[in-house]
Amino acid sequence: MPSHDGSSLLEARGLYHRFGRARVLHGLDLTLAPGEALAVTGPNGAGKTTLLRILAGLMRPSAGEVRVMGRPLARGDHQARRDIGLLTHQSLLYDDLTLLENLTFAARLYQLDRPGEAARAALERAGLWERADELPRRLSRGLLQRAAIARALLHTPKVLLLDEPFTALDAPAAARLRSELQSGLAQGSGLVLVTHHLAEAWALASRVAVLVGGRWVVDEPRTGSIEAFLPRYPGLIGA
Amino acid sequence: MLSALRLALAIAAKDIRAELRSKTALLSALVFAALVLVVFNFARDPTILSPADLAPSVLWVTFALAAMLALNRAFTIERENAALDGLLLAPVPREALFLGKLVANLAFVGTVELVTLPLFTLFFGVSLWEVLPGIIAVTALATIGFVAVGTIFSAMAVRTRFAELMLPVLLLPFMVPPLIGAVQVTSRLLAGRPLSEMLGWLRLLALYDIVFVTLCTLAFAAVVDE
Numbered sequence: 001m002p003s004h005d006g007s008s009l010l011e012a013r014g015l016y017h018r019f020g021r022a023r024v025l026h027g028l029d030l031t032l033a034p035g036e037a038l039a040v041t042g043p044n045g046a047g048k049t050t051l052l053r054i055l056a057g058l059m060r061p062s063a064g065e066v067r068v069m070g071r072p073l074a075r076g077d078h079q080a081r082r083d084i085g086l087l088t089h090q091s092l093l094y095d096d097l098t099l100l101e102n103l104t105f106a107a108r109l110y111q112l113d114r115p116g117e118a119a120r121a122a123l124e125r126a127g128l129w130e131r132a133d134e135l136p137r138r139l140s141r142g143l144l145q146r147a148a149i150a151r152a153l154l155h156t157p158k159v160l161l162l163d164e165p166f167t168a169l170d171a172p173a174a175a176r177l178r179s180e181l182q183s184g185l186a187q188g189s190g191l192v193l194v195t196h197h198l199a200e201a202w203a204l205a206s207r208v209a210v211l212v213g214g215r216w217v218v219d220e221p222r223t224g225s226i227e228a229f230l231p232r233y234p235g236l237i238g239a
Numbered sequence: 240m241l242s243a244l245r246l247a248l249a250i251a252a253k254d255i256r257a258e259l260r261s262k263t264a265l266l267s268a269l270v271f272a273a274l275v276l277v278v279f280n281f282a283r284d285p286t287i288l289s290p291a292d293l294a295p296s297v298l299w300v301t302f303a304l305a306a307m308l309a310l311n312r313a314f315t316i317e318r319e320n321a322a323l324d325g326l327l328l329a330p331v332p333r334e335a336l337f338l339g340k341l342v343a344n345l346a347f348v349g350t351v352e353l354v355t356l357p358l359f360t361l362f363f364g365v366s367l368w369e370v371l372p373g374i375i376a377v378t379a380l381a382t383i384g385f386v387a388v389g390t391i392f393s394a395m396a397v398r399t400r401f402a403e404l405m406l407p408v409l410l411l412p413f414m415v416p417p418l419i420g421a422v423q424v425t426s427r428l429l430a431g432r433p434l435s436e437m438l439g440w441l442r443l444l445a446l447y448d449i450v451f452v453t454l455c456t457l458a459f460a461a462v463v464d465e
Contacts, residue, residue: 056328057327057328058324058327058328060464078330078331078332079330080330081328081329081330082330084328086324086328088321088324090320090321090324091320091321092320092321092322092324092325092328093320093322093325094253094257094316094319094320094322095319095320096256096257096258096260096261096316097253097256097257097260101253101256105249105253106325106329108245108246108249109246109249109325109326109329109330109331110329110330111242111245111246111330136320151325
């Protein structure tokens with residue numbers, strides 16, 4: 001477990017979480033270095049989404065601590081959140097605002113210079129500029145996912161937390177997302193990618209972790225091919 | 240401080256823009272206010288109670304009920320697509336988030352009140368023209384207080400299964416002091432009483448505003464952060 005020497009983008013120590021009597025996380029540790037991409041997989045109910053929400057600061061763990069760039073993700077410290085980008089199963093977009101209005105508002109929340117231009121650039125990167133005036137509720141599932149990704153990446157966060165980012169994306173959009181994430185990793189950002197479809201994230205990942213019952217059963221560098229890893233997976237999750 | 244104010248204004252502008260596009264809450268509250276006035280108008284017996292006796296209570300019951308509808312939308316808009324997560328993820332001080340929501344809610348409730356006043360004069364035959372500045376002042380004083388409390392309760396209620404029911408249950412007891420004060424001042428205004436007879440109530444309303452706007456601003460983080 002590395003110390004808080006400033007080299008980690010994200011560091012979690014001893015994360016425990018319970019919902020009522022149900023224990024969801026059991027003392028998880030996690031570190032993420034610049035340029036590192038951690039692919040997290042595991043069966044349903046393993047605690048992956050809870051882990052992601054705690055790492056994003058949306059939930060407080062029952063015990064344990066999360067640090068972003070060495071700063072504790074404490075309730076009053078809003079600046080630590082500036083470096084986090086989160087993609088969830090929900091788009092986080094307002095149905096009564098157009099895509100451009102949604103992203104411009106998000107850019108204002110992150111106090112970006114020229115929010116309108118930042119929003120436009122994000123929509124262009126996502127291939128959505130021609131749909132800038134459309135309302136989210138009128139978009140297909142795939143287009144909505146692209147808009148949600150554009151919102152998550154808008155402020156070029158150092159730590160990206162993505163829950164099933166490739167869901168509903170067509171092949172060109174998935175390739176564009178991979179390329180954008182790779183470019184971010186090359187510039188020193190870090191990525192935690194939660195997925196049930198490891199094959200989609202394999203090329204991006206530098207580490208692979210498997211979460212079962214709120215505990216890591218594997219956390220290792222990604223080596224070899226996905227074909228070599230997949231036969232191990234049922235044994236790891238006890239299937 | 241300046242950036243927090245800018246953030247608050249951005250949040251308020253977002254809410255107002257979204258509401259102007261959908262018009263759902265504003266129109267519902269306006270129609271509801273008109274219906275309440277119609278019901279009160281036909282339910283009273285003019286031979287027993289003069290309009291001037293009943294008017295202040297009717298006005299403030301209408302304002303309170305219509306405000307409740309408008310306040311319900313404050314955080315239901317954040318529930319769709321988990322937009323509230325987007326707000327909470329951003330580096331926005333929770334005080335700025337509360338102030339933004341408060342400003343937007345004041346704009347909605349203020350609009351409903353502004354439209355309700357002429358309808359009220361129409362149904363009850365009460366002339367407000369001479370006392371309009373006083374009516375506007377007492378409306379502003381009372382509205383700020385209960386909208387501040389309504390904003391924080393709306394944030395609490397939206398996480399429950401029955402948000403639309405929870406808000407009135409939580410809010411109505413806290414609305415009692417400003418409503419009593421507002422009814423008292425309004426009846427004195429309509430009766431042409433001197434300002435000195437209203438000062439005590441006006442002080443109560445101002446104190447309520449100061450205490451609850453401060454308390455709600457400080458307590459908001461504890462309500463929205465899990």
